[in-house]
Amino acid sequence: MTGEAVRPSEVVEPEGAPQELVVAGLSVHYGGVRAVSSVSFTVGAGQCVGIIGANGAGKTSTLKALMGLVPRTVDTIRFGDRDLTKVKARNIVRHGIGYVPEGRHVFPGLTVEKNLLLGAYVRPWKGQTLETMQEVFELFPMLGEMRHRLAGALSGGQQQMLAVGRALMSKPRLILLDEPSMGLSPKLIEDILGVLQRLSAAGHGLLLVEQNAKLTFEATKTCLVMENGEVAMTGTSADLSRDPRVRQIYLGL
Ligand code: ATP
Numbered sequence: 001m002t003g004e005a006v007r008p009s010e011v012v013e014p015e016g017a018p019q020e021l022v023v024a025g026l027s028v029h030y031g032g033v034r035a036v037s038s039v040s041f042t043v044g045a046g047q048c049v050g051i052i053g054a055n056g057a058g059k060t061s062t063l064k065a066l067m068g069l070v071p072r073t074v075d076t077i078r079f080g081d082r083d084l085t086k087v088k089a090r091n092i093v094r095h096g097i098g099y100v101p102e103g104r105h106v107f108p109g110l111t112v113e114k115n116l117l118l119g120a121y122v123r124p125w126k127g128q129t130l131e132t133m134q135e136v137f138e139l140f141p142m143l144g145e146m147r148h149r150l151a152g153a154l155s156g157g158q159q160q161m162l163a164v165g166r167a168l169m170s171k172p173r174l175i176l177l178d179e180p181s182m183g184l185s186p187k188l189i190e191d192i193l194g195v196l197q198r199l200s201a202a203g204h205g206l207l208l209v210e211q212n213a214k215l216t217f218e219a220t221k222t223c224l225v226m227e228n229g230e231v232a233m234t235g236t237s238a239d240l241s242r243d244p245r246v247r248q249i250y251l252g253l
Contacts, residue, residue, distance in 0.1 A: 015096070015173070016096065017080075018045035018046035019045055019079050019174065019205070020043065020044055020078075020080065021077075021079050021174055023040060023077055024040040024074070024076035025073070026040070026062065026072060027039070027072060028058070028061040028062070028070055029071070034229055035058045036061045036062050036229045037230050039058075039062060039229075039230065039231055041224055041234070043207050045205065046200075046203050047206075048200045048219060048220045049208070049221075049222050049223065050208045050217070050220035051208070051210070051223070051226055052226070053225060053227060055211070057226040057227055061229075062226070063178050063207070063209055066176060067099050067176065068092055079097065079174070080096075093121075093170050096172050097173070097174050097175075098167035098170055099176045099178075100166075100176065100178060100180060101163070102182065104156075106162050108150065108152025109150060110150065110151055111148050112143055112146050112147045112154070116143070116162070116165055116166055116169050117169070119166035119168070119170055120132065120170060122170050132169055132171060136165040136169065139198065140162075140195075142161065143162060146158070156188075157185070163180075173204070173205060174204070175199065175205070175207070176207045176209075178209045179210055180208070189215055193215055196219040206220070213241075213251050216237070218237075220237045222236055233246070
C-alpha cells in the first residue's frame with residue numbers, strides 16, 4: 001500500500017495554475033434542519049486547508065454544497081476568476097475541482113481501471129487519460145498491480161486510494177476530500193497522510209474534511225473548526241493543535 005517513496009515531481013500534477021477558492025455565506029438546510037449556517041472561508045491557491053468537527057457538525061454538508069449536491073444558499077463561490085455559484089453539480093469538476101466523497105463510493109462491479117477512467121469523463125482525450133492513469137499508478141503502485149481486479153474486491157484502504165486516484169484523473173487544481181481516514185487502521189492513515197503531503201507538494205490545493213484532528217493538523221497549514229453548522233474557530237494548524245480546548249475536545253488530550 002505505502003509503495004516506494006515518490007518524489008513530488010512524479011505525482012500527478014494539477015492542470016493549469018492553482019486557483020484560490022473563496023466561499024462566503026454558505027448555508028444548507030434539510031427541511032427544517034439547519035446543517036450549515038452562513039459559513040465563509042478561503043482556500044488559497046495550492047494551499048491545504050482542513051475542516052475538523054464532531055459528528056453532525058456540518059462538514060460533509062459543506063463539501064456537498066460546494067459540489068452542488070445538496071440544496072444550498074450562498075453569497076459567493078469563486079474559484080480563481082470564475083463564479084461557480086450557478087454552475088451545476090455535473091459541471092463543477094470541469095472547473096478543476098475534484099471530489100473524494102465520504103465512504104469512497106467506488107463502483108464495486110467495475111475494475112480498478114474502469115473506475116479510474118470514469119474519473120476522467122471531463123477529459124475525453126484518450127492519450128492524455130492513459131498518461132494520467134499511468135501517473136496515478138506511479139503514485140499508487142498497488143492500483144497498477146490490481147488494475148484488472150474488481151473494485152469491490154479491494155480492501156477499504158485500497159478503495160480509498162482508488163477514490164483519490166479517480167479524483168486525480170480529472171487533473172483537478174483543488175481536491176475536496178471527505179474523511180479519507182474513516183475506518184482505516186493507523187498504518188493506512190499514515191499512508192493517507194503521505195499521499196496528501198505528496199499531492200500538496202505537487203501543487204494541488206486540498207480541502208480536507210476530517211474527524212481525525214491529528215491527521216488534519218499534520219496534513220494542513222490552516223484549519224477551521226466546525227460546531228453546530230458554524231465555523232467556531234480558525235487558525236493555523238500549529239496554533240489550533242496547541243489550543244487547550246481543541247486539545248481536549250478534538251485530540252482527546
Ligand atoms: P460526520 O462527521 O458524522 O459525517 P458532519 O460534520 O459531516 O458529520 P453532516 O453530515 O454535514 O455533518 O450533517 C450535519 C447535520 O445535517 C446533522 O445534524 C445531520 O443529521 C443533518 N443531515 C445530514 N444529511 C441530512 C439529510 N440528507 N437529511 C436530513 N438531515 C441531514
